[in-house]
Amino acid sequence: MAITTTDPLLGRLVDGRYEIVSRLARGGMATVYLATDRRLDRDVAIKVMHPHLADGVDGAAFVSRFRREARAAARLTHPGVVAVYDQGLDGETSYLVMEYVPGTNLRRELHTEGTLTVRRTLDVLAQVLAALAAAHRKQLVHRDIKPENVLVAADPDAPQDADDADGDDRSPVRDRVKVADFGLARAVTEVTSTATGTILGTVAYLAPEVVTSGACDARTDVYAVGVLAYEMLTGVLPYAGEPPLQVAFHHVHEDFPTPSERVPWLPDDVDRLVASCTARNPGARPADAAAVLEAVERLRSTLADDVLDLRADPPARPADARTVPADDEAPGTSAAGDEGTDAVDEIPAGFFQEVSAPDRATDRLVEQPTEAWDAADGPPRRRGRVVAWTLVPLLLLGGGGVGTWWWFADGPGAWTTVPADVAGLPADDAQETLEAAGLGTTSSRAFDDEVPAGEVVTTQPAPGEPVRTDGTVEIVVSRGVQMLAVPRELVGADHGKAMAALESAGFDLSPAARVHDDEAAEGTVLGVSVPEGSRQRHDLLVRLTVSDGPAPVQVPQEVGKEKDEALADLEGLGLRVELAEPEYSEEVPDGHVMAQSPEHGSTAHRTDTVTVTLSLGPPLVDVPDVVGMRSDQARKALEKAGFQVDENAYLGGLLDTVRFQDTTGEAPKGSTVTLTVW
Structure with a gap:
C-alpha cells in the first residue's frame, strides 16, 4: 500500500x-x-x-x-x-x-553509466581536486567527499538530448563539475561525536585515521578521492554490501585494493595513483589535493588516447536495483x-x-507488504524452527549493536574535544588544563616565529578537534624563533660552494648581487649581507655579492700616437700594456706606435693585455762614398741609395768636384747628405 x-x-x-x-x-x-x-x-x-x-x-x-x-x-x-x-x-x-546547480550528481551518473572511461574519470578527478586544492590552501577540509557531493552541472549551450552526445562521455553536458557541502561534515561530526560517540560520515570513503582516532586533515580528503577514482573506474566500491563496521575494519586493517584487480587492462600508473591516495598511513599519501592534481595531469598526458577512451564493463546489478530516477524524481536536477x-x-x-x-x-512512502503464515505453509514445528533460526542472528546483531553503542558512547571509544584555550599558555598550565579534562599529555618542542619560547604553539590533535576520552594529547611547546649559524669563509669562495654552504645551514638566498672586479675571478664571492659566523633568524634571506670578473672595455685606436700618450690611454681604461720589439718604419716616426693587438674597436676586459709595437723610424743603410765624383754623379749615387742630397758650392763650383760629404758609414734611409763641391 x-x-x-x-x-x-x-x-x-x-x-x-x-x-x-x-x-x-x-x-x-x-x-x-x-x-x-x-x-x-x-x-x-x-x-x-x-x-x-x-x-x-x-x-x-x-x-x-x-x-x-x-x-x-x-x-x-x-x-x-x-x-x-x-x-x-x-x-x-x-x-x-x-x-x-541544475544538472545531476556523480552518483546518478554512475547509476546510469555503470562505469566511466579513463578520460572521464581523470577529468572529474582533476575538477574535484582543483576545488579541494583551493580549500586546502585555506586550511579547509571537506571531510565527506563522495559521488553525492560531486555535482555535474548541465551546460545550457550544450545539446540536452542523449542522442546529441553520440555516446561520448566527454560531452560538454558533463564537463562542469562542482563540489558541495564544504564544512557541513565537520560541523555535524563535532556535535555528534561529542554527544554520542558516533562518527557521522560515509564509511565507504572514510580514511583509516578518521575511524581510529578522529584525526582529519587534507590527506583525509585525498583518501576519499582515491576511493572515488576506484568507484568511477570499476563501477563498484570494494566492500559493497558489508555492514558499516566491517567496512571500517577493512579500511583500517587492509590495504585498499587496486582498480586493476577488477579491471585487468588498466595501466599500472592508474593503480599507482589510486594506491598513493588510499595508503593506510597518511604520511604515505600526497600532502594535499594540489599534489594529487599534479599527478593526475601527468598521468593524463602520458596515457594514449585509445587507453583514455576505454571503459570497464558495468558491474552486474540486482534486478531490483534502481539505475535511473524514478518517475516522480526530477531527472537532470541537483542542488x-x-x-x-x-x-x-x-x-x-x-x-x-x-x-x-x-x-x-x-x-510517497511505500510500505513493504507483510505476508501472513498459512497452515499450508508447513507444520508448526517447522515454522518454529524457522522463527528460532531467524531470531538468533537478530539477537546476536542486537547484542553487538548494544556493545558497539556502549564502546563509542561511554566506553574507551567515547570521544571528547581538545580544550580550545590551551594554545598560547605556558606549557605547565596547558598540561594542567588537559589533565583536568581527563586527557593524558605528552610534549614535544618546535620552533615558532610568533609564539614565545616555553608557550604552547598547538596540540595534536589540534584545539577543538575530537579525541578519545581516555586519549593522549601531544603538547607542542615553542622553542622560540629558530636561529641559524652563518657559515665562515664564504668571501673568496666559489659562488656555488657558498650557496651550498648557506642552504645546508638552513638559509634561503635572495638573488646574488653581481659586480665587476679587476682582481676576483668571475663567480668568486666578494661579500655576504650578514657577518660570517653570526647567528641569524631562519627566515632571513641572505644575499651574496659575486664577482662578474673585470668589466668589458672597447680598445681605442693608438696607432700613430707617441708612446707615452698611447700608454696613458690604455692604462687609463684598466688595460695592461706590453711593448713588442720596436721595428723600423719609413712611415711612422721614431717613438710612435706603428701597430697594436687587439686592434682598435675590439672588446676586451679590464686587466687584459694590449701589445704595442713602437717605430724605430726608417732603417739604416750604407752611405755611398762620393768624394771626388762630379756633383751629378754623386747626387745620383746618393739618391739611388735612398738619401736626400744637399750641395754647398764654393767658387761657383768651378771644378764641379765633390770635396767633402757630411755623412759616411750608415745613416737612416731618407735622411739628407750634404756635399761640398768646388
Whole structure:
C-alpha cells in the first residue's frame, strides 16, 4: 500500500525571504529544497538541517559550529565549489543557502553509466581536486567527499538530448563539475561525536585515521578521492554490501585494493595513483589535493588516447536495483548538497523516494507488504524452527549493536574535544588544563616565529578537534624563533660552494648581487649581507655579492700616437700594456706606435693585455762614398741609395768636384747628405 504525506516546509517562506518550491533530496544530515530568493529573484538551493541535530544539550553547540563552518565555507570562492550565499536560524530551522546547480550528481551518473572511461574519470578527478586544492590552501577540509557531493552541472549551450552526445562521455553536458557541502561534515561530526560517540560520515570513503582516532586533515580528503577514482573506474566500491563496521575494519586493517584487480587492462600508473591516495598511513599519501592534481595531469598526458577512451564493463546489478530516477524524481536536477543515503544512516532502496517536481507537494512512502503464515505453509514445528533460526542472528546483531553503542558512547571509544584555550599558555598550565579534562599529555618542542619560547604553539590533535576520552594529547611547546649559524669563509669562495654552504645551514638566498672586479675571478664571492659566523633568524634571506670578473672595455685606436700618450690611454681604461720589439718604419716616426693587438674597436676586459709595437723610424743603410765624383754623379749615387742630397758650392763650383760629404758609414734611409763641391 502507499501512504501520501505532505512536507510541511513546501510552500513556506523561510526567514521572510526564501520561498520553498520543491524538495530535491534528503540525506543523513539535511533535506535540500529548491527555493526562490524573493529579494534577489533567483533560484537557490536551501539545505535545512534535520531538527534532531539541534536538539538536546548539544543543540546550541551544533548551531554555533554550523554557523562557524558555514562562514568558513562562504570564504571559499572557486569555480568548482558550490557557492554559499547565506545561513541562518528561522525559529528551530537551521538552514544554509547555496548556489542552485541544475544538472545531476556523480552518483546518478554512475547509476546510469555503470562505469566511466579513463578520460572521464581523470577529468572529474582533476575538477574535484582543483576545488579541494583551493580549500586546502585555506586550511579547509571537506571531510565527506563522495559521488553525492560531486555535482555535474548541465551546460545550457550544450545539446540536452542523449542522442546529441553520440555516446561520448566527454560531452560538454558533463564537463562542469562542482563540489558541495564544504564544512557541513565537520560541523555535524563535532556535535555528534561529542554527544554520542558516533562518527557521522560515509564509511565507504572514510580514511583509516578518521575511524581510529578522529584525526582529519587534507590527506583525509585525498583518501576519499582515491576511493572515488576506484568507484568511477570499476563501477563498484570494494566492500559493497558489508555492514558499516566491517567496512571500517577493512579500511583500517587492509590495504585498499587496486582498480586493476577488477579491471585487468588498466595501466599500472592508474593503480599507482589510486594506491598513493588510499595508503593506510597518511604520511604515505600526497600532502594535499594540489599534489594529487599534479599527478593526475601527468598521468593524463602520458596515457594514449585509445587507453583514455576505454571503459570497464558495468558491474552486474540486482534486478531490483534502481539505475535511473524514478518517475516522480526530477531527472537532470541537483542542488548544492544533493545527498544520497549515508552508510551510517541508510534508507533501504525503494522505501523512500523524493519528489522534486515543482508542482507536487507530497512525498510517497511505500510500505513493504507483510505476508501472513498459512497452515499450508508447513507444520508448526517447522515454522518454529524457522522463527528460532531467524531470531538468533537478530539477537546476536542486537547484542553487538548494544556493545558497539556502549564502546563509542561511554566506553574507551567515547570521544571528547581538545580544550580550545590551551594554545598560547605556558606549557605547565596547558598540561594542567588537559589533565583536568581527563586527557593524558605528552610534549614535544618546535620552533615558532610568533609564539614565545616555553608557550604552547598547538596540540595534536589540534584545539577543538575530537579525541578519545581516555586519549593522549601531544603538547607542542615553542622553542622560540629558530636561529641559524652563518657559515665562515664564504668571501673568496666559489659562488656555488657558498650557496651550498648557506642552504645546508638552513638559509634561503635572495638573488646574488653581481659586480665587476679587476682582481676576483668571475663567480668568486666578494661579500655576504650578514657577518660570517653570526647567528641569524631562519627566515632571513641572505644575499651574496659575486664577482662578474673585470668589466668589458672597447680598445681605442693608438696607432700613430707617441708612446707615452698611447700608454696613458690604455692604462687609463684598466688595460695592461706590453711593448713588442720596436721595428723600423719609413712611415711612422721614431717613438710612435706603428701597430697594436687587439686592434682598435675590439672588446676586451679590464686587466687584459694590449701589445704595442713602437717605430724605430726608417732603417739604416750604407752611405755611398762620393768624394771626388762630379756633383751629378754623386747626387745620383746618393739618391739611388735612398738619401736626400744637399750641395754647398764654393767658387761657383768651378771644378764641379765633390770635396767633402757630411755623412759616411750608415745613416737612416731618407735622411739628407750634404756635399761640398768646388
